[in-house]
Amino acid sequence: xxxxxxxxxxxxxxxxxxxxxxxxxxxxxxxxxxxxxxxxxxxxxxxxxxxxxxxxxxxxxxxxxxxxxxxxxxxxxxxxxxxxxxxxxxxxxxxxxxxxxxxxxxxxxxxxxxxxxxxxxxxxxxxxxxxxxxxxxxxxxxxxxxxxxxxxxxxxxxxxxxxxxxxxxxxxxxxxxxxxxxxxxxxxxxxxxxxxxxxxxxxxxxxxxxxxxxxxxxxxxxxxxxxxxxxxxxxxxxxxxxxxxxxxxxxxxxxxxxxxxxxxxxxxxxx
Amino acid sequence: xxxxxxxxxxxxxxxxxxxxxxxxxxxxxxxxxxxxxxxxxxxxxxxxxxxxxxxxxxxxxxxxxxxxxxxxxxxxxxxxxxxxxxxxxxxxxxxxxxxxxxxxxxxxxxxxxxxxxxxxxxxxxxxxxxxxxxxxxxxxxxxxxxxxxxxxxxxxxxxxxxxxxxxxxxxxxxxxxxxxxxxxxxxxxxxxxxxxxxxxxxxxxxxxxxxxxxxxxxxxxxxxxxxxxxxxxxxxxxxxxxxxxxxxxxxxxxxxxxxxxxxxxxx
Numbered sequence: 001x002x003x004x005x006x007x008x009x010x011x012x013x014x015x016x017x018x019x020x021x022x023x024x025x026x027x028x029x030x031x032x033x034x035x036x037x038x039x040x041x042x043x044x045x046x047x048x049x050x051x052x053x054x055x056x057x058x059x060x061x062x063x064x065x066x067x068x069x070x071x072x073x074x075x076x077x078x079x080x081x082x083x084x085x086x087x088x089x090x091x092x093x094x095x096x097x098x099x100x101x102x103x104x105x106x107x108x109x110x111x112x113x114x115x116x117x118x119x120x121x122x123x124x125x126x127x128x129x130x131x132x133x134x135x136x137x138x139x140x141x142x143x144x145x146x147x148x149x150x151x152x153x154x155x156x157x158x159x160x161x162x163x164x165x166x167x168x169x170x171x172x173x174x175x176x177x178x179x180x181x182x183x184x185x186x187x188x189x190x191x192x193x194x195x196x197x198x199x200x201x202x203x204x205x206x207x208x209x210x211x212x213x214x215x216x217x218x219x220x221x222x223x224x225x226x227x228x229x230x231x232x233x234x235x236x237x238x239x240x241x242x243x244x245x246x247x248x249x250x251x252x253x254x255x256x257x258x259x260x261x262x263x264x265x266x267x268x269x270x271x
Numbered sequence: 272x273x274x275x276x277x278x279x280x281x282x283x284x285x286x287x288x289x290x291x292x293x294x295x296x297x298x299x300x301x302x303x304x305x306x307x308x309x310x311x312x313x314x315x316x317x318x319x320x321x322x323x324x325x326x327x328x329x330x331x332x333x334x335x336x337x338x339x340x341x342x343x344x345x346x347x348x349x350x351x352x353x354x355x356x357x358x359x360x361x362x363x364x365x366x367x368x369x370x371x372x373x374x375x376x377x378x379x380x381x382x383x384x385x386x387x388x389x390x391x392x393x394x395x396x397x398x399x400x401x402x403x404x405x406x407x408x409x410x411x412x413x414x415x416x417x418x419x420x421x422x423x424x425x426x427x428x429x430x431x432x433x434x435x436x437x438x439x440x441x442x443x444x445x446x447x448x449x450x451x452x453x454x455x456x457x458x459x460x461x462x463x464x465x466x467x468x469x470x471x472x473x474x475x476x477x478x479x480x481x482x483x484x485x486x487x488x489x490x491x492x493x494x495x496x497x498x499x500x501x502x503x504x505x506x507x508x509x510x511x512x513x514x515x516x517x518x519x520x521x522x523x524x525x526x527x528x529x530x531x532x533x534x535x536x537x538x
Contacts, residue, residue, distance in 0.1 A: 118402045140387070144391045145396055148393050148396055
């Protein structure tokens, strides 16, 4: 019996597809563009995820999150950066030293930098602590900005400074949950920066201990003491919606941005 | 060394030793008005006509350029209406600190309520993204008041209605200390300074201190007698002239404004 070449080709394709098994559902990804990070998360961060970027001081949180926005802006996405820890003037002065950053992105409105102090002032949030109404109006303001300018990448640096104004864990939980849910609904991938004092195995990944359970992902940045030299590292601890490496990666803050290399498994964690 | 102010002889003759309080009848009862260089405190409950008395005091300006009415509660328009009602001259200077405060602070509060209720528009967001610093209202109205009064020249006339605004926003000792500066300037320049305060809003010890600094103290009272109200102005202090301590019952007429009716001697 003779078979035509077309028929053989069709059968071959069927056999190959059968060997692969049932096609798996994969979520659309937000390509961070940060060297090595998209490989760690097997193709990027799931769209709309709210990721906690916890790190010790000087570990590169601001550089990494700003680079995340820059790559978004390069792809024509609208980005928003909420500066709560330092004045935006100072932040921009520091970040413009990196070659990956172009001030034109801010001038053209691709990266919109907001001073949280100004946001608070405009909303009349001048009290030392926020009540539920204040929190609701803050979430509404952030959501308004995301909706109106179509923000797809957002950074709050830092959520710790913001949460210091919220008097109890329940309100912090509610604030982060509502914010995360609203941003996810808008398809906005968000990095919430958290300041932590230690990034060791026994440390909390967040400042208040409530953020880590609510948010979709946790990335930790810290330092390891290697023969008197503080080596920066990044570790993806949790990322809902994707498989990912949980190894520590050494990072270097170069003028071109964050550079990542796998960390050699030797020595003992300093903390 | 104390600062010296030289007075023009013609001015001295024109302005004289005493200044009108704003009502010819009151002036007559006080032997020609109040001595120049005096600071007068009016203290009383709202509704007693104190605010009208302050305006009336400035209506008899000898030199409108050197006369100012500073109000913390009323708007320019409200003051203008009162002056028109009594047909008082409109050429004096008026500063409405209450209005200035409302513009700067309350309008900001109103805008914040709008943002909270209605959210940000595209224009708001663009403006927000370009705003790098918080615009704080650092206006020190008390210093501004003291500076304005101390910039007035010889034989000035000034009314400040009233001090409650400053007591509510500043430490009492600061207000007292600024008042001392204003009183010294008034004395040195032979001006007349009329200030008011509500009796309920200032603590008793502060009231005593105010009375100590000021040369004359008027108490404004409203008493209910049978079915009518009786308005009284009590002269509680008159520096170097205790014979002027009296209780004046007064009424308001369209022709004379606040004017005394009968005079009773304080026992």
